[in-house]
Every structure is written in structure tokens, then in C-alpha cells.
Amino acid sequence: MSRILVVEDESAIAELISLNLRHAGFEVLLCTTASAAQAQVDQKLPDLVLLDWMLPGESGLQLAKRWRADARTRELPIIMLTARAEEADKVAGLESGADDYLAKPFSINELMARIRAVLRRRAPQALDVAVAVGLLRLDPATHRVTGADQDLKLGPTEFRLLHFLMTHAERVHTRAHLLDRVWGDHVFIEERTVDVHIKRLREALAPAGAAGMVETVRGAGYRLTSTPVAPAPQSTA
Numbered sequence: 189m190s191r192i193l194v195v196e197d198e199s200a201i202a203e204l205i206s207l208n209l210r211h212a213g214f215e216v217l218l219c220t221t222a223s224a225a226q227a228q229v230d231q232k233l234p235d236l237v238l239l240d241w242m243l244p245g246e247s248g249l250q251l252a253k254r255w256r257a258d259a260r261t262r263e264l265p266i267i268m269l270t271a272r273a274e275e276a277d278k279v280a281g282l283e284s285g286a287d288d289y290l291a292k293p294f295s296i297n298e299l300m301a302r303i304r305a306v307l308r309r310r311a312p313q314a315l316d317v318a319v320a321v322g323l324l325r326l327d328p329a330t331h332r333v334t335g336a337d338q339d340l341k342l343g344p345t346e347f348r349l350l351h352f353l354m355t356h357a358e359r360v361h362t363r364a365h366l367l368d369r370v371w372g373d374h375v376f377i378e379e380r381t382v383d384v385h386i387k388r389l390r391e392a393l394a395p396a397g398a399a400g401m402v403e404t405v406r407g408a409g410y411r412l413t414s415t416p417v418a419p420a421p422q423s424t425a
Contacts, residue, residue: 190307190314191215193234195225195251196269197243201292205238208296209303213316222246229255233264235314236307238299239286241270249284256285265310267302269294312355321357322414323398326350335396345370346389353402353412362409386410 192209196202197220206216217234219225222243228234239248248268255261268286282289287306290299307314318327323335328351333340342350348370353361361369363379371381390399400416 190235190311191217191232192303193217193219193225193228193237195219195222195237195243195248196240197221198240201269204296205299208300212300214303220244222248222251225251226254229261229264233261235311236265236267236303238267238269238303241268252284252286263310265306267306319351319354321354321412322401323396324350324354324393324401326354333392335393335398338396340392340396342392343388345385346392349385349389350393350412353410357412357414360405360408360411366410382410 192214194202194205194209194216196205196218199220202218202220206218209216217228219228220243222245225237225239229237239252241248243251248270252266252268255264255266266286267288267290268282268284269290269292271292287310288302290302304315308317312319316328318325318329320326324333325335326333326347331347333342333347333350349366352366352370363382366382367379386402386404390402393399393401401412401414403411403413403416405411
């Protein structure tokens with residue numbers, strides 16, 4: 189379930205957005221000020237922020253700029269909501285780092301479409317959409333993984349790990365990055381924990397002949413590939 193932070197000080201609009209987001213299956217966090225939104229983000233990163241431009245105290249524009257300047261929040265998906273519909277305002281909103289910009293009044297259907305579009309671009313693992321890579325297919329909605337036409341049994345952590353690797357296939361991820369994205373950026377555990385779960389993940393994928401899809405990149409981290417390199421034949425000499 190994707191977590192969406194709604195930063196909006198107009199209670200009627202905030203409640204309307206929250207109601208529709210929950211109905212669509214999202215988890216909703218609601219803040220009315222920039223300082224409250226910052227505190228929420230400091231506690232745990234949401235999957236996306238709906239950010240009102242005009243807020244009491246610090247503006248949403250200033251908040252977006254600060255998030256984009258911070259390495260921890262640089263990739264945080266942001267949709268700016270505002271009554272300011274002039275082209276110059278839209279440009280300012282996008283240049284502040286917002287992924288999209290929606291002028292009030294807006295339709296809920298358009299808002300939902302834009303949320304899903306931004307999540308697809310910036311955080312594909314946050315959507316309950318089935319993903320397939322090579323022999324593997326993972327369906328978040330049913331919590332089912334199949335490989336070579338057979339069901340594979342994964343623990344919850346291995347499921348989240350595989351989901352992230354499949355939605356970011358062919359990229360190399362360090363242990364620290366995997367801890368941040370799979371376990372959570374405020375979870376303090378040993379990086380070697382990743383190795384343990386990678387081993388368990390490979391064991392779970394082995395019945396489908398897919399263990400080799402999870403590659404170790406020496407000195408860098410791990411990668412999921414659809415075309416694993418076959419092991420070199422052992423010499424019989």
C-alpha cells in the first residue's frame with residue numbers, strides 16, 4: 189500500500205482528497221503546515237507528497253526546494269497543488285523540484301491519474317501492479333511470485349526485496365541503498381543483513397531455476413538481471 193502525505197491547510201479540500209485516496213487504497217497522512225510535513229518526512233519517507241503551495245508560515249514552494257537539496261529527500265515524488273494557475277507560477281513550481289503541478293479547482297479523477305503517473309515514473313514499486321522480469325512474475329496485489337510456471341514461496345522481507353529488485357532490474361544496488369529502500373531509511377541494522385536475505389531469496393528462487401538472476405557485483409552490491417551469466421564449466425583436468 190502506497191503512503192501519500194497530503195500537505196493542505198484548507199480542511200474541506202484536505203478531507204476530500206484524503207477520502208478519495210483512502211477509497212483508492214492508499215494510506216494517507218495529513219499535515220496542515222510545512223513544519224508538520226517536515227517532521228513527518230523526517231520520521232519516515234512517504235511514497236509521494238501532495239503539496240499545497242500556499243501554507244501558513246513556510247510555503248510549499250520553499251519546502252519542495254529544501255527537499256530537493258537534501259540527498260535523503262531528493263527523489264521524493266512531489267505533486268504541487270495550488271490556486272495559482274498562471275504559466276509563470278507553474279514554471280516556478282516545476283523548477284522548485286515538483287514532478288507535476290495541478291491548479292485548483294481540479295477533478296479528483298485527474299488528481300488520481302496524475303498520482304499514478306508520477307508513482308509509475310518515480311516509484312514503480314509503490315504501485316500494486318504486477319511486474320515480470322525474465323522467468324519471474326510478481327503480483328503485489330495477491331502477494332504471489334511465480335517462476336517457470338510454478339508458485340514460489342517467499343518470506344515477507346524476501347518478497348519486498350524481490351519487488352524492489354524487479355522494479356529496478358539491471359541496476360546495481362549497494363547494501364546501504366537496499367536497506368533504505370526495502371527496510372526503511374530509519375531502520376538501523378547491519379548491512380550484512382542484506383546478504384542473509386539475498387541468500388534466502390536465491391534459495392526461494394532456486395526451484396524455478398532463477399537463483400542466478402540475483403547477481404553479486406563484486407565491490408558494489410547486487411543486481412537482478414533477466415539474463416544471468418551461466419557459470420563457467422569446471423575443468424576435468
